[in-house]
Amino acid sequence: MDERIEIRLSGSGGQGLILAGIILAEAAILDGKNAVQTQSYGPEARGGASRSEVIISNASIDYPKVSKSDILLALTEEAMLKYKSNLLDDGLLIIDSSIDMPDGPFKILSVPIIKTAQEKVGKTIVANIVALGTLVAATNIVSKESIEKAILARVPKGTEELNKKALYEGYNLVNI
Amino acid sequence: MDERIEIRLSGSGGQGLILAGIILAEAAILDGKNAVQTQSYGPEARGGASRSEVIISNASIDYPKVSKSDILLALTEEAMLKYKSNLLDDGLLIIDSSIDMPDGPFKILSVPIIKTAQEKVGKTIVANIVALGTLVAATNIVSKESIEKAILARVPKGTEELNKKALYEGYNLVNI
Numbered sequence: 001m002d003e004r005i006e007i008r009l010s011g012s013g014g015q016g017l018i019l020a021g022i023i024l025a026e027a028a029i030l031d032g033k034n035a036v037q038t039q040s041y042g043p044e045a046r047g048g049a050s051r052s053e054v055i056i057s058n059a060s061i062d063y064p065k066v067s068k069s070d071i072l073l074a075l076t077e078e079a080m081l082k083y084k085s086n087l088l089d090d091g092l093l094i095i096d097s098s099i100d101m102p103d104g105p106f107k108i109l110s111v112p113i114i115k116t117a118q119e120k121v122g123k124t125i126v127a128n129i130v131a132l133g134t135l136v137a138a139t140n141i142v143s144k145e146s147i148e149k150a151i152l153a154r155v156p157k158g159t160e161e162l163n164k165k166a167l168y169e170g171y172n173l174v175n176i
Numbered sequence: 177m178d179e180r181i182e183i184r185l186s187g188s189g190g191q192g193l194i195l196a197g198i199i200l201a202e203a204a205i206l207d208g209k210n211a212v213q214t215q216s217y218g219p220e221a222r223g224g225a226s227r228s229e230v231i232i233s234n235a236s237i238d239y240p241k242v243s244k245s246d247i248l249l250a251l252t253e254e255a256m257l258k259y260k261s262n263l264l265d266d267g268l269l270i271i272d273s274s275i276d277m278p279d280g281p282f283k284i285l286s287v288p289i290i291k292t293a294q295e296k297v298g299k300t301i302v303a304n305i306v307a308l309g310t311l312v313a314a315t316n317i318v319s320k321e322s323i324e325k326a327i328l329a330r331v332p333k334g335t336e337e338l339n340k341k342a343l344y345e346g347y348n349l350v351n352i
Contacts, residue, residue: 005352070352071352090288092350092352097283101277101284105273107273107285107286107287107288107349107350108277108284108285108286109283109284109285109286109314109350110283110284110285111283112266112283137316138285138314138350138351139350139351139352140313140351140352141352173283174268174283174285174314174315175314175315175316176181176246176247176268176315176316176317
């Protein structure tokens with residue numbers, strides 16, 4: 001990766017996407033890159049569409065606002081419909097399988113993130129970590145070593161194994 | 177990967193999917209795994225849906241017939257419609273963006289393989305190598321070192337750089 005990559009993580013409030021954005025940015029720092037993470041508050045923090053944005057670059061980041069994103073992760077249909085117009089034409093949309101496939105020029109990866117959190121990890125609340133696993137495994141945007149380290153540094157004590165399992169199940173949704 | 181993985185590569189005759197299957201199997205061997213590659217001839221070799229099958233395993237492969245595949249790559253809608261019922265429910269379907277999104281329980285990755293071969297590499301004929309790049313980058317089914325080595329050993333002399341470019345553009349369809 002030689003350039004600036006902009007990632008938008010979206011879903012509903014309570015899905016832990018702000019934490020996911022923070023973890024992703026911290027993993028990029030561990031990889032020796034520059035990263036900026038931002039989130040929007042407002043009505044979104046009380047349900048409805050929520051988003052977190054991360055910019056990762058090898059160079060310093062002068063303009064930290066995501067305009068058109070390279071990658072959009074959407075865990076809800078509402079969030080996807082709201083943000084897909086801001087995805088680059090050659091960007092990558094990663095959506096939960098529960099969401100209807102949209103039309104669009106972009107690349108699409110549809111995987112059962114929420115169901116995997118529920119059924120394979122046993123906790124819907126780790127859908128954000130499953131999503132990070134899928135995003136990292138598919139795009140290589142940060143290294144697997146760094147994302148694991150960043151997750152373990154941020155999750156509540158006592159939940160490390162649960163979150164590691166969520167991460168690995170996220171990898172398994174694309175890596176075989 | 178600890179188990180047996182079955183991959184079906186499908187499209188129309190002339191898209192080079194048999195060669196792609198051979199290369200994928202040889203890359204698995206370079207990785208120290210076992211692999212079996214098969215293809216079907218018949219009317220398919222004269223246009224229509226064509227397919228090539230690869231089984232990769234850490235153990236010896238006793239039953240070399242792909243039944244339900246873990247991964248289905250389809251470069252044409254006809255091939256996708258013909259083979260998707262043989263994809264495992266939790267399998268991964270990789271389709272060219274020109275194909276309408278199907279319904280199904282499986283995971284889906286939709287990326288512009290043919291357009292990338294045409295426009296970024298300049299030769300439609302290398303769509304098979306772009307497809308291999310995407311398949312390997314997304315799934316890690318074989319290492320990037322081995323797939324590159326296997327491609328360079330099989331493509332016509334003088335086309336090495338073209339095929340390397342096709343491989344890298346295939347990586348870029350998912351890896352960022």
